[in-house]
Amino acid sequence: MSNKELQKWTAGRVKDYGNGTYSLYFYAGWKGDAVITVNLISYRESIIFLNFERNFNNDRLIWAANFTDGIAIETTNCTIINEGIWEDKCYYVNPSGLGKTAFVCDKPKKLSCETLSTTSHSLHALDSGTKEDLGSAAVYFSRQEEPYIGEQLRVKIKDNKDYKFPDLPSCGPDLPVTLSSGYWEDDLTFVPLMCRSQQWEINNIEKCLLRKHLYFYGDSTIQQISLHLRSLHLKNANVTSEFVLLRAGSPIQSFAEGIMEADYIDNIQDCTTITPVVIFNACFHFGAWTTRAYIERLFSTKLAMMRLLNRCPNAIVIIKSAHARNVISRVQSVHSANYVM
Secondary structure (H helix, E strand, O other): OEEOOOOEEEOOEEEEOOOOOEEEEOOOOOOEEEEEOOEOOOOHHHHHHHHHHHHHOHHHOOEEEEEEOOOOEEEEEEEEEOOOOOOOEEEEEOHHHHOOOEEEEEOOOOOOHHHEEEEEEOHHHHHHHHHHHHHHHHHHHHHHOOOEOOOOEEEEEOOOOOOOOOOOOEOOOOOOOOOOOEEEOOOOOEEEOOOEOOOOOHHHHHHHHOOEEEEEEEOHHHHHHHHHHHHOOOOOOEEEEEEOOOOOOEEEEEOOOOOOHHHHHHOOOOOOOOEEEEEEEOOOOOOOOOHHHHHHHHHHHHHHHHHHHHHOOOOEEEEOOOOOOOOOOOOHHHHOOOOOO
């Protein structure tokens, strides 16, 4: 439900009664006009296809790998394999970061496997591979071109002067799911309805970050938060940010270190004079991973977080979930589907 002119937005909560009928709930956070839009993300058949692709198709993600000894350069293709047999390949494992998943590359003709220097992955390659995989199943994703169900419903929200804003609990883990998570007061201000939060001023942020070190590990959305923090030029702000490896749709990235978020977390040792705060998210850029490989990666990260909390009881771990995205093409509705996220 939205009003573009007033810059008001909120997402609805759907209740499925299991008999073909649904209820849709909105929190009316403003008075005046509003437009309700219902979007069908995926058909049942498309979800079945997505589950099959994510569980069994290792070849959808192909990286270009550059091998060099400082003079000669060779390029081959790589992928991630969780279950399978391969031979005459270069393979790279990281049990602490990837579990049983291996990064497997075609061998260069002359150079050794140890000379792997950089990898890269283009969205064009992901789109092309997904288009080939779709085949006759493309019809299941036609809804992407006509996503809206029926006509947009226009409503008028009346002012209720007797309404009192709910008394919300403090933000923390294991909060109950409310009928509305909140609404956008404007393009920059979100008003939460799950827990009690606040709009932060610079001096409050600086006090909060005093004697803390923020570690951002994950995808591009987590990098956006760290970049915004740096743009504020805060006093006493210690920020480390890593856009972690083996991501899709990314330019050249160094493979020399080959470490994952679990390795970065294991390297955090200073917690006596400063409080480490780990903020983690690995959703976008990793949605095309197979389910098993992705779960093993997350489980390895979870174990690293548990080791951190064991040696640094004062540490804080924050896991950022993914927001829905606007997919702009049929292939994006497969490899970057909101259902997958």
